[in-house]
Amino acid sequence: MTGSMGRRTVLLGAGALAAPAVLAQELPVLRVTHFGGPYNALTSVIAEPFAAARLGRVVYETENSVTALTKLQAQREAPPFDIVMLSRGFTGRVGGAGFLSPLDPARSDLVDGAIAPRNWGAAMLIDGIDIMYDRTKVTTPIESWLDLWRPDLRGLVTMPSASLPVYFVVMQIARALGGDPTQPAAIDAAFAKLREIKPNIRTFYSDPVQGSQMIERGEVAAAIQFAGRIAPVMRGNPNIVRASPREGVVGAPYDLCLVNNGRNREAAIAYIDFCLAEPQQSALAARLLVAPSHRRATVPEAAQNFLVPLDKVWFPDEEFAASRAAEWSRRWQREVQS
Amino acid sequence: MRLRALTPWLWLAPALLVLVPFFALPLGLLLRNSLGRDEPSGGVEPVFTLENYGSVLTDPFYATVFLNTAGMAAGVGLAALVVGFPYAYAVVRCSARWRGVLLWAVYTPLLVSVIVRVLGWIAITADGGLINAALLATGLSSRPLRILYEVEGMGVGMLHRYLPLMVLPLVNALQRVPWDLLRASSSLGAGPGEGILRIILPLSLPGAVIGFQLVFASVLSDYVLPTLMGTTRFRMLAPALYDEAVTNLATATAAAMAVCALLLVVLMLGLGNLAVRRLAPWARTL
Amino acid sequence: MRSAWLLGAFVALVLLFLLGPLLIAIAVAFSSGERIGFPPPGLSLRWFADALGNEQFRDAAARSLWVALAATVISVVAGTGAAVALTQGQGRFAGRAWVQAFIMLPLAIPGIVLGLALLPTAIMLGLRPGFWATVLGHAVVGIPYSAYLVLAAFAQYDPALDRASASLGVGPWRSFLRVTLPLIRPGIVSAAICTFLLSFDNVALSLFLSRGDTLPLRLMQHIQFTATPAVAAASVMLVLLSLGAMLMLGRVLRGRGTIRIAG
Structure with missing residues (x-):
């Protein structure tokens, strides 16, 4: 009796020990990219619950939109990733070049503009281009984009250089001047206006962190910057505030995109659905201080002030912008930042 | 006899095994791309056209970029020579104990x-950094001096980064100067100036030229320093290349720019070697 | 005498120039504050603990170390071979000048240009971004420096030694091992140090050929978002490690005779 019990216990015990190993082997592996830095939090906020729910095992790699595209281009038939995180400006280009599979568009629980044109991707987070300024140095609050041209801000402003996506700024200024950003006349007006801002610019930054560091060091009093980066600066320095001007804040969604010819397609789709579900969206927003794309995501009261107000966000025509981006970038190099 | 003729190639085999597939091939690809046409998604249309070279060579913006970069490269090279020569002289002429210290001072920055x-330089040259703090505290200036994010700041950073490339060849060259002979010649009545002109300068020329070549090529290719410490008002080559290749996905245009840059450096290297071969024919060239 | 004093003052200034930013970086590493700034608000070891505890930094340091070691071995072997080929037998063979120019050419290419061109080439050759692609990319830029430094060591070399060795009946390979190699050893050592440092610090090539996991790339990613003194702390620890390694290397080699760093 004891012997057979013993044997059964051992067999059961062995089975119990083997089961997780066997099951773990069955979990599909997903290769997902993110931008690095604070997005390393995805490991704890997304990957661990995803594995706990037995949906798959996620391996993250740090790639910005550019290096992700370069690597997709180099390995078209056997892509190195299954899901890529791209800024919206790249999503259209990468999808149009045939590297992505379109997503199922039926997602009613996401805010307007969260789904990329032609369903190439769905926004995991909605960043934006906003203005931050030091209120101890800027006596009259900044309420309009055109306030950046004020004489009291001479030499105290910084904004992106052409190494970064400047089409956001061009379109926003066109809009602030009352024009339609998809019309050449409005764009020309925007460039004419931007040529006049040079005396106010301390320098054009090539890396977003330079913008934050300059305002923290006190070298500039106002900066055009990604909302997701304004939040940590505000948190560390209560004198620095968000302007969120009345003409609006350009939305810069970060899309999750399904790679064509990627592996474990079903698990990849499940990953995207998982990231866009309400609990994960709330957790992401609270952790990364970037606006969620889910309508009902809840963000703790204390964090709400740091997020860009979604009612001010507008989404530019990304396809139009993508077709003009190189031309505007060259104009920016020659007319604005030189 | 035939084996003897093969031996250099046998010795070269490891280097060629690496360089041919991983250097010659990419160069070929670069050349091929520069003759194609840009596609909006970053690819290159396989046509055969010289329009990229046309646009690079006739665009005043690119002309400015090349001139800026070549000027900065030459300037930093000369500054490195002026600063590096006395330092190399000190290294060669001082006692063994100090020599170690001086050489380590040159090597150690390379370890970081x-x-x-650059973070260290930012802390020194920023508006609120060390230099300005000292200037304001001593009353030498009433407003902060703009060094960072200006050409001057970038130049200082470049000099710091590439000075070792000038010092080491100079030390190499100066070690060959027969210092005892110099002392002997001076005791025989030759003035100190003559010793410098006829012995030290010619012997150190090859080292100076190699140092200048290395610094020039390095400044020309530098991406990090112009991006982190420079200004877009003085556009440099590597960031401009990055903008075209990566931000604008204009692979063919960027390839044409890269080939032009390569030709510029090759020209400079060739000129330097020619000068050395004329003026110091015994010496080694790059 | 006065000129010696002037020279000494000048050298002291240059020393300050060379070491200044490093001293600042060290001070920042010991900062107790949250941000990179000088002077630090207080002193603390917290960022050293932070850097050591950062798994990405640790893994990246190990990875960079292996990449640099592999790249150094390849560069030094290839560079020494090239140097021997270019000097042996008075260094005359058909196409010598072209070969020398080709070997030095990687110095002329901006790193990002090479990286951008090398990525599709490596894929074409069946090498995806990762360890070996990075190693071979680093070796490409290491070979010219290696060759140059060993060539410089050969400048002191007397070819009569080869002839003497041959006339004593020593075969060419043994002659190389027993006679040539020990004499050019300082050049090989400086080539090894130089290419190791170049590889360890490389950003431009690693950006395209690796998977974002070398140490300079991780430091850069960290700075791009958070910019805490952890970066400075990581660097200080690396400098101490490298200095220690090199002092040990120097002591081991000094036991076998004098060593001149610049060959």
Whole structure:
């Protein structure tokens, strides 16, 4: 009796020990990219619950939109990733070049503009281009984009250089001047206006962190910057505030995109659905201080002030912008930042 | 006899095994791309056209970029020579104990990642940094001096980064100067100036030229320092190349720019070697 | 005498120039504050603990170390071979000048240009971004420096030694091992140090050929978002490690005779 019990216990015990190993082997592996830095939090906020729910095992790699595209281009038939995180400006280009599979568009629980044109991707987070300024140095609050041209801000402003996506700024200024950003006349007006801002610019930054560091060091009093980066600066320095001007804040969604010819397609789709579900969206927003794309995501009261107000966000025509981006970038190099 | 003729190639085999597939091939690809046409998604249309070279060579913006970069490269090279020569002289002429210290001072910055070195320079040259703090405290200036994010700041950073490339060949060259002979010649009545002109300068020329070539090529290719410490008002080559290749996905245009840059450096290297061969025919060239 | 004093003052200034930013970086590493700034608000070891505890930094340091070691071995072997080929037998063979120019050419290419061109080439050759692609990319830029430094060591070399060795009946390979190699050893050592440092610090090539996991790339990613003194702390620890390694290397080699760093 004891012997057979013993044997059964051992067999059961062995089975119990083997089961997780066997099951773990069955979990599909997903290769997902993110931008690095604070997005390393995805490991704890997304990957661990995803594995706990037995949906798959996620391996993250740090790639910005550019290096992700370069690597997709180099390995078209056997892509190195299954899901890529791209800024919206790249999503259209990468999808149009045939590297992505379109997503199922039926997602009613996401805010307007969260789904990329032609369903190439769905926004995991909605960043934006906003203005931050030091209120101890800027006596009259900044309420309009055109306030950046004020004489009291001479030499105290910084904004992106052409190494970064400047089409956001061009379109926003066109809009602030009352024009339609998809019309050449409005764009020309925007460039004419931007040529006049040079005396106010301390320098054009090539890396977003330079913008934050300059305002923290006190070298500039106002900066055009990604909302997701304004939040940590505000948190560390209560004198620095968000302007969120009345003409609006350009939305810069970060899309999750399904790679064509990627592996474990079903698990990849499940990953995207998982990231866009309400609990994960709330957790992401609270952790990364970037606006969620889910309508009902809840963000703790204390964090709400740091997020860009979604009612001010507008989404530019990304396809139009993508077709003009190189031309505007060259104009920016020659007319604005030189 | 035939084996003897093969031997250099046998010795070269490891180097060629690496360089042919991983250097000659990419160069070929670069050349091929520069003759194609840009596609909006970053690819290159396989046509055969010289329009990229046309646009690079006739665009005043690119002309400015090349001139800026070549000027900065030459300037930093000369500054490195002026600063490095006395330092190399000191290294060769001082006692063994100090020589170690001086050489380690040249090597140690190379151990620190360039990114961290730049952080150090930012702390020194920023509006609120060390230099300005000292200037304001002593009353030498009433407003902060703009060094960082200006050409001057970038130049200082470049000099710091590439000075070792000038010092080491100079030390190499100066070690060959027969110092005892110099002392002997002076005791025989030759003035100190003559010793410098006829012995030290010619012997150190090859080292100076190699140092200048290395610094020039390095400044020309530098991406990190112009991006982190420079200004877009003085556009440099590597960031401009990056903008075209990566931000604008204009692969063919960027390839044409890269080939032009390569030709510029090759020209400079060739001129330097020619000068050395004329003026110091015994010496080694790059 | 006065000129010696002037020279000494000048050298002191240059020393300050060379070491200044490093001293600042060290001070920042010991900062107790949250941000990279000088002077630090207080002193603390917290960022050293932070850097050591950062798994990405640790893994990246190990990875960079292996990449640099592999790249150094390849560069030094290839560079020494090239140097021997270019000097042996008075260094005359058909196409010598072209070969020398080709070997030095990687110095002329901006790193990002090479990286951008090398990525599709490596894929074409069946090498995806990762360890070996990075190693071979680093070796490409290491070979010219290696060759140059060993060539410089050969400048002191007397070819009569080869002839003497041959006339004593020593075969060419043994002659190389027993006679040539020990004499050019300082050049090989400086080539090894130089290419190791170049590889360890490389950003431009690693950006395209690796998977974002070398140490300079991780430091850069960290700075791009958070910019805490952890970066400075990581660098200080690396400098101490490298200095220690090199002092040990120097002591081991000094036991076998004098060593001149610049060959």
